[in-house]
Amino acid sequence: MGEETLFDLNDAIAKWRRKLRENGGIRRADMDELENHLRDEMEHLARNGKITEQDFDAASAQLGDINVLSEEFSKVNNDSGLIGIINNEVISMNSDGNYRSDRFIMMLLFIGFCGIIGWLGTTGWMLHGWTNSHHWATFGNALQTIGRFSFSCSFFLLFALFGMSWGLKLLKRVRNKMRFVLKSLIPAFILSPIYIFIGMAIILTTSWWGGWARAAFIGHRIVQSQVSPDGKFEAYVADMPSIDPPNHYLYIREKQGNISKEIARLAEDVDSIQKIHWSQYSDIVVFESWFNLIAVRVNDYRMIKIPLGGEKHWRKNHTFWVDYNDVTHPEAIEFPEPGVFSYRLEGAVETKNIDMESLESDG
Amino acid sequence: MALSKDLVAASATPLILSILAEGESYGYAIIKRVRRLSNDNIQWSDGMLYPVLHRLEQQGLIESNMRTSDSGRKRKYYRIKDEGTKILKQQKNQWMLVHSILEKLWEKRPCLT
Numbered sequence: 090m091g092e093e094t095l096f097d098l099n100d101a102i103a104k105w106r107r108k109l110r111e112n113g114g115i116r117r118a119d120m121d122e123l124e125n126h127l128r129d130e131m132e133h134l135a136r137n138g139k140i141t142e143q144d145f146d147a148a149s150a151q152l153g154d155i156n157v158l159s160e161e162f163s164k165v166n167n168d169s170g171l172i173g174i175i176n177n178e179v180i181s182m183n184s185d186g187n188y189r190s191d192r193f194i195m196m197l198l199f200i201g202f203c204g205i206i207g208w209l210g211t212t213g214w215m216l217h218g219w220t221n222s223h224h225w226a227t228f229g230n231a232l233q234t235i236g237r238f239s240f241s242c243s244f245f246l247l248f249a250l251f252g253m254s255w256g257l258k259l260l261k262r263v264r265n266k267m268r269f270v271l272k273s274l275i276p277a278f279i280l281s282p283i284y285i286f287i288g289m290a291i292i293l294t295t296s297w298w299g300g301w302a303r304a305a306f307i308g309h310r311i312v313q314s315q316v317s318p319d320g321k322f323e324a325y326v327a328d329m330p331s332i333d334p335p336n337h338y339l340y341i342r343e344k345q346g347n348i349s350k351e352i353a354r355l356a357e358d359v360d361s362i363q364k365i366h367w368s369q370y371s372d373i374v375v376f377e378s379w380f381n382l383i384a385v386r387v388n389d390y391r392m393i394k395i396p397l398g399g400e401k402h403w404r405k406n407h408t409f410w411v412d413y414n415d416v417t418h419p420e421a422i423e424f425p426e427p428g429v430f431s432y433r434l435e436g437a438v439e440t441k442n443i444d445m446e447s448l449e450s451d452g
Numbered sequence: 453m454a455l456s457k458d459l460v461a462a463s464a465t466p467l468i469l470s471i472l473a474e475g476e477s478y479g480y481a482i483i484k485r486v487r488r489l490s491n492d493n494i495q496w497s498d499g500m501l502y503p504v505l506h507r508l509e510q511q512g513l514i515e516s517n518m519r520t521s522d523s524g525r526k527r528k529y530y531r532i533k534d535e536g537t538k539i540l541k542q543q544k545n546q547w548m549l550v551h552s553i554l555e556k557l558w559e560k561r562p563c564l565t
Contacts, residue, residue, distance in 0.1 A: 122479065122502055122528050130498070161503040165510070220534035250459040447475075 094434035102127065108155050124243045127152055155174025195273050197256035202277035203284050204248025210281065211241055211288030233296070233334075241291040245284070283366040291331045300330025312337065313362050321345065322387050324374040326362045333358035339376050343385055352376070352385050352392060373445060375422055376429060382419065384430055386445045393443060398432070455494055464496075464504050465546060469540040472514060472532040478521075479528070505530055513539055547548065 096180070102124060109115050124232055130148035131140050139218045152158070214236050256273070260266050303310065312335075314325040337360070339352040355361065355378055366375040376383040382395040398415045419432045425442070432442040455463075471482050482505075483498050508514045515535035521527045532540070 121526075123499060125478075125525060125527060126480050126483075126498060126502075136558045151498050153497035158496070158499045161500060162506075165506045213480065230563075443515070 096140065096145070097099060098131070098140055100112050101145050105149055105155075109159065112155055112159035114159040114166060116162075117165055119162055123158070136311070148410065178362070181345070191269070194256050194259045197252045198269060198273035199252070199258065199277055201249050201252030201254075201256050203280070204245045204250070204252055206277060206281040207245035207248060207284035207288050208242055210285030211238075211245065211292065214289060215292070220369050237292050237295045240295055241288050242434070245288060246292060297332040298333050299328055300328075300334070304330055313365055313367040314366055315374070316344075317367050317374070318369055319371040321371065322374070322377065324365050324367065324385075326365070326376070331357055335361040337362050337378070340382065341385060341390070350390060352390065353383055353394070356380075366422045368427075369432065370424065370427045372427055373424060373430050375432075377419065377422065380416060382422070382432060384443060384445065386428070387432065391445055393445070395443075406424065460496065462495065463494075464501075465508065466543040467494075468501075468504060468508065468539065469513065469532060469536055472530055473540060475528045476531040478530065482530075495554075510537070518541070530559065 105127070106120050106124065110118055112171065113419055115123075117158045127145075127148050130151060131144050133146040134147055135141075147337060149220070174230070260269060270351060309327040309329060311330045312326050321344055325340050325342065327338045327340060329338050330336070334357075335355075336357040337355040339355070339362070340348040340349045354378075360378050360380050362376055362378050364377040366377065368374070372386060374385050374387060376385070380397055383392065384395070385392045398417050408435065418436045420435050420437075421431075421433045423431050423433055423440075423442075427433075428446045429442055429444050431440050433443045467486055468482060471485055473479060477485070478497075479501055483496060483501055486494055486496065486514070505516075509516055509530070512533060514530050514532050516528050518526050518528055529538045
């Protein structure tokens, strides 16, 4: 009698599963079910409780040709793309009813690392670039900045919180832990510029998307409005959607006929309207912004723009900056006669008169 | 006598639904039952049963759940749903109709010549 070699059933099943997987079309859960069937058939075929290679060959042949099986299963499992990957690699359970831990852990760790990188990158960018900027100049600005920052960071913090904690929890069961950590960490670092870019994009576009959504459903946000003394005109300021507000557009509406005319657009993220002044004769309106006086004669929309100071320049660290301290605000704006307005700047003795009749039409 | 491929395919659904109508079962047991009932004349390729089971599950005719069997292995058990019972009733009527027609056609007729 010849020497009998020991048959390794688990090895044979592993090879059989590899062939099935390589052919594609079969989910892990399907393979588990087929493997169960194979084991049932082998138990049935086994003589004296001993399973041989012949039993395995007979049982796998009875189960069917691998190519045909793949084809038939792929007809049923017709999901592809991301849903297919999630179904096949993440959600599918093995024969013990547990999640496939190896790839699942790697995916969770990868997501967690991405979250940490995105959070650190976004926080760093915010602290470096925005610390001294006008985004913190007033209480309202600071509140908005914190809101946008928190929104963006929460996105990545959730990644880090859930991805890392689930991944680390599952990692306890895995023998070679470093392999999973490295496999997750290396691609996360390679892709890290993408997460930092996404963080910046979220911060910058938060106000913009919100503004557009509001404009689409409710209309533009009117931040100031004054009706002329005769009630025929309305001067108003709309804050248009912007990635870096404020973004003020100036309008005059002729109430009869409801016709609005755009007068000017202020520098986005820099200038904003403080007050609207109507002449008692209802012929001139003056929009007082942080950096300019914009006077308009309503019958022909002649306009004059008077700068109040505030130079824009580049600071030494190459960030854009507007010097708010160089601005001299008007102390008084008056309308001494029809077609004329006057203004006196803070600390000045002289009052300047502007005759709108003498201007070339800008309207 | 082996059945033709077309007939095997056409009879798969009513056979599976009829077996599950008797009570929940799993793939291997369903195959064994079909073999025994047909005296080994219906020879399904075992692996082909599962795509059919999954399709019936997708169609909402049967449902499945994972449980540990007596042997200690996790098994997927299938159970017929109300919709499956309704479809089985329809299929039963259709097969009985075909059966009665063929029976009439193939019954012995008096020879005229």
